[in-house]
Amino acid sequence: MHVRIESDPPGPLAVIGELPDARLAMIEGLNGIGKTLAVRLLQLCAGTMPYRANSQAWASLLDGLGVFTVSVTGLQEVKELVWVADTRDWVTFDDSQPSTEWFREIRIDGQPASLDEVRSVMSVHRIAGDEGMIETLAQLADTEADVVRDWSARYAAVGSSPLWSLETRLGDAQELLGDVSVDRYAELVASARAATNEFNQAKKTAKEIQDLRDLSADTLNLRTRLIAVRSRTPGLTAELAEVDASIDQVRREREEVQQQFATVAGRVARAEPLKRELRNARRTLNRNRDKLSEALADASAMASQLGLSVERVEIQSAIDQLEERASVLRAEQSELDAAPAMRSLIREVTGELAEAEAKGLGDQIAVDDPETEVKLTVTQTRVGMVTRDVFLEGQPPSPQARDLTESLAEVAEDLTRSRALVSAVEEVERFQRLVQENEERVARSLAAGAGAAGDELKALEERRRAIDETLLQLAARRAGLAQRLGTTGEGTTERALAQQLARALDRAGIAESELDNEFALRDEAATRAQAELSRAEDLAAGTRRAVARIEADIRRASATLSDHEELGWLREALDTSLPSSSAVQVPELLAYVEGARSVLERIVDRLGAYRIQLAAVERALREVGRRVRGQVAEAVEYVEELQGWIGGRLSDWFNNPRVRHELLPEAKGDVVVDLSTREVLWSESRGSRSRPLEAFSSGEQAFAYTRARLAVLDEERDPATNRLIVLDEFGAFIAHDRLEGLLAYLRDRASHRPGDQVLVVLPLSSDYAQMAATSVGAEAKRLQGLVDQITRRGYAVRVLMP
């Protein structure tokens, strides 16, 4: 094989332009002319990586060589191999091994070819003399670490890799399915249940405390009324007695007048019809006057109850004020307690919804909240509203709302009474008109036939009329007083109130002296209980909303899993489907979604673990390299396994018959490499033996080790048709006498390996000009030829076997 290298390095890098075509040759040259670089460049062209990826030498090559062309002729089976590349392009590749893409051109006999095709035609092996067994083994581990790192960077990198593509799709799927879990759902449902129970308990407690508060309030009210009655009773009683006395007095006067009238009227002997008319007229008058008296007493009593007089204008004014007051109270009530208004609204709407259900619209969506994404059908909406109605029905109003309700009831009652009073006044007015008419009828009778007694009768009648008027006024006044004292009389009312108060105090378990204080305490407790009830209600409502939201999430996730085009792969792989009926319950939907999510999580975990494993394996391989070099060992995952694995590979290498022959000729049975102790173990007839790895890197063993490495190449399966084996850097590590032995070995080997070309590269170690000057004949001519080569190109080639 004749190798030519054309390049124009942009920097200080140098590379020799030619390698000789000889079965065995030796190059001796000055340092820095690019002998080793030429060999390594040829290794790259043949598809192997001779550099550590992050080494300074590799970085120097990438920047310093640039465009180059390598051609090889003198091959077996093909005529020519040509490579063209620019090392600056290689910065963009992160492969651990060269690939076809690294080269701008690869040709075999003028035809484009791949690097793999080159590999089958030609291989280049460099055996470095400065590289002992320790470093060779350590570099083996380092190289494997590089392979793992490069593969990881290509296939498992975050941001752009096949693994990342899988993770991205999985992440998208997980996002589509949301983060609802069975545990979270169960937790929320349990919270909602607990909050509802707490609310029910708070409601019960609030009612009990409110009842106690109301009991004390009623008792307090009784006592207030009793005190009021007791404070006003003495004056009213005296006034009533005075009125009663006046009534008795006026009635007696009326009796007298009636007697006198009857006497005078009896003396009137005129026509019987006239007397009958007068009698009838007076009877009618008396009857209507009695009714007027009753109506006036009723109206007075009613007016007294309302604190009004029996005056239409005053009563109407009171009614107007009461109606305005009722309107204000109703507005305040709506603000403090929306339950009655809400219940009214709910009953109205649920009726409409029930009609819609009857028309077959029950499964139609009636509520669609974009914020919570809650969707409710007509039936679900109606059921929910009915539930709310029942809930509101059981809600006790706040103390303030209760007070308002009571005030409103009182106003309503006063309004009813006032309107009844208007009717009573109308009745009074009607009887007043009748009495007036009757009076006029009596007057007409008297005028028609009384004769001489007429004036006396008229006078008596006038007097009786005045008395009746007085009686009316007294009766009305008495009715008002009686009303103010109580319907059954003042003594009974006070006693009854006192008895009621005693019973109420007993029921409430309160001493009368403690009533005010106890009411204040119970009122405060009721307020606190009401606040606690509100808090519990808010909590219960909040947890119910949370459950509704999570159930909406579950339904949405289930629908996504069933329908979303991005999840087709997941549906197919799961090979399960959810019944399409809308009646499927949330737990079933959740189990469906959770099953898929669980699978996704396991895959994500697996992918994540894989990336970690790759990094750990790379670290472990580098740690194996450090241990082989005898550096401080660290505990690293996988290191024991990989140390054993690499040790096994080395053991296999030592068990190669040629290696055993060169390095351990006395060994019997298996040779074992123990990297943990950095020893080679074997048996001989004299017993078990061991030797540190360092012992294979010096002196006689270094020479034997080199022969062993060549022997391994001889054992290579399916070797390339053309192999270039370069023994580099041997001058400094093998003594001169050993070098002659090595060359003899290579000559012998070459006769058995026609496809191999061996090149020994040495530093220039002799002064050939001096030697030529002191030599004669052919030897002087040969030495002068070497001097000329070195002068011309910096190195000399000695062909040992053409």
Added chain:
Amino acid sequence: MNHIGEQKITGDRVAEILRGANRGARDPDIDLLELLTELGVVADSQEVGEILKRLVHDARQD
């Protein structure tokens, strides 16, 4: 041999290393390495879907 073939060679080498580190039960995960090698450097959406289906199958078998 083309570039994909060369990547297959690298994948086989990494698989051999992972087998050397094997501690059993997908530690390390050689099956996944083979799936990723199969997926190729430029992951096609359909290929990703097929690999995901196989991963789902594995997950359900576990």
